[in-house]
Amino acid sequence: MKIAIFSDVHSNLPALEAVLSDIKRQGVSMQVCLGDIVGYNAEPAVCVERVRRACHYVIQGNHDKACAVDLDIADFSSIAQAGIQYSRAHLSAEHKQYLRDLPLLKTTDRWTYVHASLAEPSEWYYIDSPREALLHFRVQQTPVAFCGHTHRPLVWLRDKSGEVATERPRQVMTLNRPAKYLINVGSVGQNRDRDPRACYTIFDTDKNAIEFRRISYDVRATQKKILAAGLPKALAWRLELGL
Numbered sequence: 001m002k003i004a005i006f007s008d009v010h011s012n013l014p015a016l017e018a019v020l021s022d023i024k025r026q027g028v029s030m031q032v033c034l035g036d037i038v039g040y041n042a043e044p045a046v047c048v049e050r051v052r053r054a055c056h057y058v059i060q061g062n063h064d065k066a067c068a069v070d071l072d073i074a075d076f077s078s079i080a081q082a083g084i085q086y087s088r089a090h091l092s093a094e095h096k097q098y099l100r101d102l103p104l105l106k107t108t109d110r111w112t113y114v115h116a117s118l119a120e121p122s123e124w125y126y127i128d129s130p131r132e133a134l135l136h137f138r139v140q141q142t143p144v145a146f147c148g149h150t151h152r153p154l155v156w157l158r159d160k161s162g163e164v165a166t167e168r169p170r171q172v173m174t175l176n177r178p179a180k181y182l183i184n185v186g187s188v189g190q191n192r193d194r195d196p197r198a199c200y201t202i203f204d205t206d207k208n209a210i211e212f213r214r215i216s217y218d219v220r221a222t223q224k225k226i227l228a229a230g231l232p233k234a235l236a237w238r239l240e241l242g243l
């Protein structure tokens, strides 16, 4: 079975449409979204609709929660706050209910889906250091887990001795080391690895292999929508730089 797994759409409809049409050509039997459908960019409502229709499982991200619940957002950066306020104003009560009700994780006997870290999923820790990875792996029960949140695709693994290491994502990778794997699938709508293309993964469960796919989309179209919506210009500029 092939499973398409993507994350961090962040209201970027042109990027989401490019990814969903690429997925259609890959012969997958299931699609999973690891959260942060909304926030930052200009089209939150239609992105919620598309993801809800396309995916078997959708996990809650920190922006989904912040846009759906009237919580204090002082911890977010100023441009993230602007995106959250915009999404709050452009989502229906029904969309907010949907985002509010999303689960923090989904686990099967072989793999786990989470937005940020299994070490307290509702605290949204960034796995960007071996220490944070170790805290996550202490909780991960399945051989493979998938996350997003940092907007940077990466493979983490923890071997039998407890050592944590990373591998740079290659296009196709077989998960054949005697280790637990955590796959960061990158972001559809706002990558931060200096590559402006959308990113997602396909997990081939029979071959135990993942494929990182980078998809070009009309960045200019998304930028125009951001500026027309009155959102901060920096949200538009960062997309062409992959920041």
Ligand code: ZN
Pocket (backbone or CB within 6 Å): 008, 010, 036, 061, 063, 149, 150, 151
């Ligand atoms: Zn995000």
